Amino acid sequence: MTWAPYTCSSTRECFSLRKRLFACHWAIMPASELPFQGWAILTTTDTMISNTRSIDLAVAAPFEGNGAVFIFLGSKHGLPDQPSQRLDAPLREPGPYGAHMFGHGLSRGSDIDGNGFNDLAIGAPGAEAVYLYRTYPVAKIHATLKSQTREIKPERDMVTVTACYWLNTTSQSMQVQHQQLTIRIVIDEVLKRVKFAPMNNSEVTFQAEAELNERCQEFRVQVRYTGAILTPIDLQMHYQLAKKIPVSQQEFCETCAVVDPMDPTYTTEKIHFITGCARNVCVSDLHLSTKDVNSSFTLGTNESLSLTYEITNSGEPAYVAQLNVTSSARLPFSKVPENCRVREEVMMCDLNGKQAMTKGDIDSLTITFDVTQLRGHSLTIEAAVSSAGIDQNPKDNRLSTLISLKEYAEIDASSGPADGLLVLREYPYSAEVSNSYEIKSHGPSILDELSLFVSIPIAYRTAESAVIKPIFNLSSLQMQASHGAHLLPIKLYDQDNTLAMEYPLEDASHSEEIVSSENRQRREIKQDQYAITPDVESKDLLTQEDLSVNRTLVLSCQSSNLTICVRAEMQLQLKPDQPINLNISFNVDLSNVVDLFKYFVIFTDLKMFTKRDPTSSSIVIKRNIKPNVILKYSETPLPIWYIILALIAGLLLLAALTYVLYKLRFFKRAKREELQRLMEQSPKREEPEEDREGSQEEISLEQESYSDN
Template structure:
C-alpha cells in the first residue's frame, strides 16, 4: 500500500457518543503494483472511541479483489475496481448496523456504493461425529452458537442504467422512508449522470447473500437535478424536518448558478408523502450572497438545537469570503426559508494564503458539554483548523400581566397590576437566569400613571430572577387612574416586554470564553405581551349583560354543494355578530377550524392563530377593540388558505365559532355557530394520443412496420385524482369469420416494449388477457409499499416481455403464425358481432364518467346537458376514421359490437396521486404491425384496415375504505393507424389544363349555335318599342299656322 497523500479523514462519520461506531476513510489510498498504481481507497471502522486507542478497528477494502480489477466483454474492457476510490463519502445508518461507502470510480467511473454490515449465521456446535458414543444416536438438543462475521456488499454497476462517468456514490445516506418499522432504503447521488444534470437515487441492494447472482441495486425512486452542471448531489442527507416521523431529503447543488455568472449554490429540500415513497420539493434554499460562495458544499444534521420538536440543519458555503455556515431551523412545513444564524470564519493569523474554506466540512450535532443541546465542529482545511461551536441553552418564557379589577369604572382612582414571568428550559437542565422587563400602561391615552416608574409616568422597568422549580415570579405595581366620561369607551392597554440580562458574546468573536451562565430566549416565542382592561359603563347594573347573536356565510363557496378541492386558493367566511342586549366590551370572535390544514391565508393584526390538537384556533378582536353597543352589528371576514386541503381521509371541513365579550351573556346558546363544509374532488382528465405512423399503404410497404404510440394523460384540475387506473386495450390477433376461423397475428405481444413515467418516477404496469395476469419472466420483485409484486422496470426497458417461459396457463400460446385455424384457441369467450359502421359505433360507446363540467369562473360543477353528453361520446373515435367509406373499412379493435374476432390484451397501470398541472403521465408503446397479415385479412370489398387501441381511465376503490370516490370528466383521443390497400394517385396538372380548354371550346360552340338559331333576338320587345314611338307621334299637338305655309301630312 502507498499511503502518501491518501487523504485519511477526507470522509468520516459517527453518532457522537463514545460507545458509538466510528468510521474514517482514505479515498486516495493506492495499491502499489510493479507497473502501475491502483486507486482503491480504504476505510477503517471502530466499534467505540472511549479510550485514546480505538477498539476493534476493522479495515474495509473490498475493491482489492484480484479477479475484479478489469472487466472485459465483447464490447471492450472496463476499469472495474482499479480506480474505485472507496470512501469518497461515508454514512453510518441510524441503528449503526450498516455502513454505506461511496466508490464513484468503479466501472469506468459509473460508480457504486459499498455496504459494510454484520452477518450472523448459526452453527450447531457440539461434539463431532467421531466423539459420539458408539451405538448411541447423536443428541439433537445441543446448543447452537452464532457466528458473527462482517461482509462488504459491492453491487455491480454493469446491471444498472448508469453510464460511464456518472460518479454514482459521490454522496450517500439512508432512511426508513415508509415508516420506522419498515425496510431501510439507501440514498446515493450521481452528480455527473443525465448529461451532467445529476440525479439522486433511492434504492435497495438485492442478491447480496446469493451464491448464484451478483449483488445489484434496485431503484425505487429517482430525483433529477434541475440545472446542467450544478453538481446535483454533491452533498445530501436524510432527516425529518417537519416532525411527521418520516425522513426527508436535503440535496446540495453547490455549482448552481442563479444568473449564469457565479456558482452561488442551492440546497433542494424534498418532503416525503406520509406512508408513500413519493417526494415533493418543499423549497430550494438560497442565501443573499451573489458571487461564487458554493452554498450547499456541505450538509450536517444538527438534531433539534432549539428544542422545538423539529430537526435542524447546517449548510456550508466555504467560498463566501473565508467561509460561512448557515443554520436553518425545521418547522411543521419543513425547513424555514430564512437562516436563523450565520457563522462566519474567525480570524486566524496562521492560515495559508487564500480562502480559509471555513465550512467545507461540518460534523453532526453532538452534545459535548452535557448541557442537553447539540454542539458542532466546523472544518477550515485551508487554515488547517477545526472550530468547535457550543450551543447555549434555550429558555422558554411564559409572561402575564393581571389587573386587580376585572373592569374599571370612572370612579376608580387606583388599581394594582401584577407582572409574572415563568421560565422553563427546553432541555430540562436548570441554570440561573435573570430577566429584565418593561411595562407600559395606556401609552396612547395617558390615563394611567405607574408608581415608581422611571423615564415616563406610564412606564415601569424591573428585573426578575427565575427559580429552579419553575414557579411564577411576580411583582406588584400600583397604578393610578384618571379617566373621563369621554374616554371610558376605549380600554386600558398594558404592554409588557422582556429580555435576558446575560447575553452570550457574538459567535464571530474568536477566543471569547464560553458564557457558562448565559442562555438564549426561544426565537419562536414573542417577547411582547399585550393585555386590555375595559371600563364598565352604559349598563343597568355593575356588569353589562349583552346578547350576542352569531351567524356566518361563505362569500365565494356554495356551502350546500361543498368545496371543490383545488378550485380556489382562498375562501372568505363572513361572520356577523349582532348585539341585542347591553354594551358588549372587548368583543371577540373565537373560531376553530378543522382539519389543521385549514389555516388563515393572512394573519391580520386583530387576530391570533394557535394550532392545537383539535384544530386551528383563531381569536380576533371585533369592532377595533371598541365596545359593541346595543342593537349594533359587527362583521368580520376570515380569509382561509385552501391550498393545503387534501381529499382521501378527510371528507369535510368543520368550522366552530363563538362570539365572546367581557360582559355577561343573556342567551349564551346563540353565541355559537357550527357548520360543515363538504370537500369534493373533481378532475378533468385528458388523454392525448400520438402515433408515429398514422397511415401506410400496402402498395408501398410490406412486412412488419415499426409503430410507436405515445399517450399523455393530463389532469387539468382542479383536484388531485386519487387511485387512478389507466387501461389500454391492445388487439393482437384477428380471426377472419368468413374463412373457416383462419387467424392472423397482427401484433406480437412478445415484441411490445412499454415505458411509463410520472413525475420523474418509473411506473409499474401489468398485462391481462381474459382476466388472467400475464407476468414477465421471474426477476427480483420488491415488496416495499405494495402488497402485490412489482416489475423491475429497468429490465423491462431493455428488452421486450417474454411470456414463453410461463407455461400454458399463464399466457397466450400461438400454434403458428397466421395459421389456418388448426392452432389452440386462446380466447376464453368468443362473441359473434354484427356489422357496425364507424359512425354508429361512436354513438353507441357508453361511458361511466361524470356528466359534469367545472365552471372556472364560479368554481362550481354544472351538470352537462344530455344533448352534449351524446355528442361528447364521439371523442373515442377520431374524426379521420369517421370519414372513411362505409362498408369498405375493416376495424381491428377491442370495442364490443365490432364485426371481427379479435384477441386482445389489456395494459394497466396505477398512480396513487395524480396532481393537476403540466406534468403528464407518459405512456409509450412500441410494437410491430404485420402488414402481410393485414393484407391477408382483407375481404374483397374492403380497402381500409384500421388498428384502433382503446384507452380509458377509472378510479380504483380506496383499500382503506376512507373518503369518497372522486368525480371526473374524461376527454380522450385514441391512437390508431390506417392501412390502405391501394394508394391514391394524384391527378396530373395537364389533365386540369386540357379540361379547362375543352370546357371553353364547348361554351363557344354552344353560344354560336344559339346565336344562329335566334335565341338572343328579342322580337316582342322591338314591336312594343315601335308601337310606343307611333303613339307618341300621333298624340303630339299640331304645329301653329301663323306662317301661312303649306302643312305636310305623312301618309
C-alpha cells in the same frame, strides 16, 4: 495545531447553538447570499426543552474571505430561512498559505470539557489551526402577565396585576437552573390612564430570580379614567437574562446560560372597560348566522369562497365584540377587511366599528377564503362571536358550516395511428404499429388520485373455435407516458389480470431525460379517413369505409367478448391544461393468421375514474379515438394444380349441361312438318323434268337426314 477555548474578540457579542454550540458574533443575512453554502455541513439532534426533536445545522463557507460558518437553529417548525448565527474566522489577515479556509472541516460534536454538552471544533487548514467553541446550555424563559379582571368599569380606580415567570432548560446544574431575570413592565404607555401606585409611573423595572418552578409578583395599579373607554389598557412585560456570558476569549462561565435569539422576549395583556350593564360584567345575547351559503362547492370553479355572517345583539351592550373565523383546511384569506387581522390562519374582526353593540344592533361581515389550493371531500368553516362580557346564550355564538367539495372536469382524449392505413404486402406480414394519445383536462377541477386505463387488443378467437390467435407478441409492446416534465409509471396487466410488465423500463435510456412540455411541440395526428369515435359501431365503420364485412376482423375491447386484451394502468394527479402524452408501439405479426381476413381493425379503449368517484360521474370525456386499420394484401399466383382442377370441373359441368339439354329434346327440330307446309302453300306450276328430279332428290336427302336424327 493551535487550540483555543473560543475565538471571540473583545468587541463581539457571544451567543450559542441550542444547548450545544458556543459561537461568536451572529448576523442575519438572506440564505441566497450565503457564499459557497454547503461546503461542510454538521447536523446535531437532541431533545429540546419542549420535549420535541429538533435538528440544528452548521453550514461552512470556507472561501468567504478567511472563512465563515453559518448556524441554523431548528425548532418544531423546522429550520429558519436565515441563519441564526455567523462564526467568522478569528483572524482577518491571510496566513502564509493564503486564506485560512475557516470551516473547511467541522466536528460532529463532542463533550470536550465534560460539562454535559457537545462542543464544536472548526478546522482552518490555511491557518494550520483548529478552533474549539465551547457550549453553553440554552434556557427558555416563560412569562405571563395577568390582570385581576380583563374588564373594568370606568369608575374602578384600582386593579391588581400579576407577573409570573419560570425557566425550562435541559441542564442538570442547579446553578444554571437558577437565573436572574431583568423584567420591565409597561402599562398603558400611550394614553397614560394607568400608573403603578407606589411609583406613580406607567413603567417598572426589577430583578427577579427564575427557576424551574413558577414564581409570581403582584403589582397594584391605579386607574384614572380619561374618557377613552373603547380603547383597552395595554400591558407589556419585557424580560431577559440578567447575567451575560463573558466576551473574553480566556473566560468561560460555568453557571451561565443563553436563550435562543428566536424566542420571544415579551408578553402582552389587555384590560377592557365595560359600561351600561346591570353588573360588573355585561350579559349580552349575541346571535351568529350566515346568509346565502351553498352546501356544495366545485373545486376549481373559483379562486375564492365567500361567506357572509350576520351578528345581532338582543341583550346588554357587548363591548369589544369580535368575530373569529377559520377553516378546517387552514385556508388563507384572499381579502382582509380593514377592521380585521389574521393570526395563524384565524381572522379576527372587530364588530360595529369597535363600538359597543347595544340591544338591537346588527352587523354583517363577508369573509373571503383563498381556495386555489383547496383539496379534499369537505370543508368545515368555524365561526365564533364573542365580547368582553359573558353571553346569555352561548350556543348561538358559534356556527359550523359544512361544505361538500366536488370535482368536475371536461377531458379531451384523442389518439390515432402515426401512419394511417398500414398495408402488409409480403410475408411474414409484420410491421411496427405506433399510436399517439393526448389526454387533456380543461378543468375546472384538479383530479386527485386519478386512475387511467388503456385496453389494447392483443389476440382474438372465433366463435367456432376456442383457439386464441395472437396478432402481436406482448414482448414487443412499448409504452411511455409523460405529464408535464415527468414520466408516469405504467403497470401492464395481461388478460388474466396478472402484472406482466412495468414502464418505464429500467434500461430505457430515454427515460432519464424528458423535455419540458412547454418547449415540446407535439406532432399533430393526421385526420385520416378512419377518424371515428368509440360511439360508432363496428358495422357502421364497415359501411362508411366500404370494408368487406366477411373479410374484415374488428378487434375491440369494448364491444366484443371474442377479443383478448391487455390493460395499462396509470395513477396521477391531472391538472387542467397539462396534457398526458402517451405513446404506444408494437410489432404486429399476421404470419400465422390463416383466416380469410383482408382487413384488421384494432380499437383501443380508454377509461378513467377517481378514487372518490368510481362511477366517473364527475368526469366528461370527449373522445376522438382512431383505430388502426391493417390491410393484409397478397400477390402470390395460384398453384398450377388449382388451374387444372378448375378446367376439369368446368368440362364436367359442360358435359352435364349438354346431357340434360339432350334429354329435354332441345336439339330435335321439326323439319318434315315445316317442309310439307311449305309445299302445300306453294303454287302448282310446270317445271322441267330435270328440276323435278333434283327436288325429289333433295327431299329424299332431307328425309333421310331427319330419320337419322
